[in-house]
Amino acid sequence: MLRNRDEPKQVPSKKVRLDSLKYVKSTHSSKEKQITLDLVKESFGDVDEAYEDYYNWTYLQNPLGTGTVLFVYDQDKPVAQLGSIPCSYWFMNKCVPVTLAIDVCVTPEYRGNGILVELMRRIHAFNDSVPFSLSVPSAPSIGGHIRSDYKLLPMSVIVRPLMISSYFRNIGIKTVLKPIDRLLKKNGDVRVREDVDRFDETFDDLAIATCAPNTIRQMRSSQFLNWRYKANPRRRYKVFATARDGILYGYIITRLIKFENREIGYVVDFVARENAAGKSLVSAALQDFWENNVVYSRAACFPNCLEYDLFRNAGFFPLPSRVRSQPSTLCVKTFNDNLYQEGIVDIDKWFFMLGDNDSH
Secondary structure (H helix, E strand, O other), X not given: OOOOOOOOOOOOOOOOOHHXXXXXXXXXXXXXXXXXXXXXXXXXXXXXXXXXXXXXXXXXXXXXXXXXXXXXXXXXEEEEEEEEEEEEEEEEXXXXXXXXXXXXXXXXXHOOOOHHHHHHHHHHHHHOOOOEEEEOOOHHHHHHHHHOOXXXXXXXXXXXXXXXXXXXXXXXXXXXHHHHHHHHOOOOOOOEEEOOOOOOHHHHHHHHHOOOXXXXXXXXXXXXXXXXXXXXXXXXXXXXXXXXXXXXXXXXXXXXXXXXXXXXXXXXXXXXXXHHHHHHHHHHHHXXXXXXXXXXXXXXXXXXXXXHHHHHHOOOEEOOHHHOOOOOEEEEEEOOOHHHHOOOOOHHHEEOOHHHOOOO
């Protein structure tokens, strides 16, 4: 659900033996929280994950239980960490507990020593009761996941241009592109309700209704959704929903992200019971993006679901892997070989969105 990133900068590594390092599970004390925040800041800079309120939300306020942080020390110096949080997944025909690996941090001088692989091996020992674990790594840590026996399931990243003129600063170019902006505009639908204050029991009903047999997806209960999108201390999301006769037919959750001083619109979650409801929701989200001068919209999922088809029908197109900044690959590690026979690595069985995995 959250994030799993590595600092891309390459620097010489300090050569160490893995058995000379010390591995310590955090108790989430004030001192250990600060160690995590310092490691995150050293690796990624001044990001939301480098603040205590975000740490508390991630690891201590999750309605499914307390998260795990495993540190690596060289003598008394913290040099790496790996986090893990609990999730609940519908797997084929029942709900199962799952863990999501997040917050990979290895200080620059210690990279290249196999610390990530050892961290993964050790942190799974704390979660040996779960049938499988998930991760969505960045490009530098894909190799470590492969060496840790994760199976790779590449997702489809799809984008849609919107206010193309907003990308440019030159007034002449902006003027020329304005007619194209109007052609790309998508009008909203009055049947869609905007800014849901709180996820209620109708979202529980929808979560159950969309858990089809022989599919795999995170359980989007109202409790989870309120924690994920309403309780987040540092990020704001917009929720659009559509209902008829007291029955919720779908919702879409978006977030604006500023990149190079331009607005990018992310669709982080999208669930629809039917085509008509889904079409209205995508239309409403794109209309809101257009009104906020969003240059383009972005989403990621597997191409087997209704929601993907709705994106494509609304003008989204797949982004080639060669131009992506990150691989957007779901990695799955099982602790039971029988799960392979049940199709856990079959992408046609998976429903997975941006909001299931990272900081979006």
